[in-house]
Amino acid sequence: MPIFKFDKGSNKKSTLQGYYNVIILAPNVENDLIDLQTLELAILSAVLGFVYVDILSAPGMILAWLQRLIDRTPLSHLFQCPYCLAGQIALWSYPAFYWHSYLLTNHFLTIIIAIFTARIFVKYLSE
Numbered sequence: 313m314p315i316f317k318f319d320k321g322s323n324k325k326s327t328l329q330g331y332y333n334v335i336i337l338a339p340n341v342e343n344d345l346i347d348l349q350t351l352e353l354a355i356l357s358a359v360l361g362f363v364y365v366d367i368l369s370a371p372g373m374i375l376a377w378l379q380r381l382i383d384r385t386p387l388s389h390l391f392q393c394p395y396c397l398a399g400q401i402a403l404w405s406y407p408a409f410y411w412h413s414y415l416l417t418n419h420f421l422t423i424i425i426a427i428f429t430a431r432i433f434v435k436y437l438s439e
Contacts, residue, residue, distance in 0.1 A: 346421050353409060354402055354422045358429035361398030365391070366438055394430045402426035 369379035369391070382391045390396045402423045407414060 346418055350418050350422055351425065353405060354425035355429050357401040357405060357426040358398040358433060360401055361394045361430050362433040362437070365394040365397055366434070394434055395427050398426040398430035399423050
């Protein structure tokens with residue numbers, strides 16, 4: 313059952329109008345709630361958060377010196393947790409990339425998917 317009506321506006325190619333379903337990436341639905349670019353942003357945020365915290369900032373790695381500097385600041389806890397960092401990257405990058413067609417529901421879903429994906433990475437890829 314469609315619950316959202318959103319007009320993304322017009323660009324040079326076409327005007328995209330339609331109803332958005334609650335189901336994420338539902339098959340045979342013309343306009344999904346979250347598109348593939350937004351999903352890609354969420355996964356990329358999770359990858360960046362995981363790789364920085366678990367790999368690059370580990371002792372002896374290339375960005376360990378940066379982590380030592382960040383540890384002296386009040387924001388150090390954000391850079392020690394892959395979930396926190398993935399969520400923060402998604403929180404701030406979504407409005408930067410989608411300022412022209414901002415949707416609060418997509419913003420929220422991007423953050424949730426980024427944190428969930430980071431959780432999967434930590435569970436299955438951490439040593």
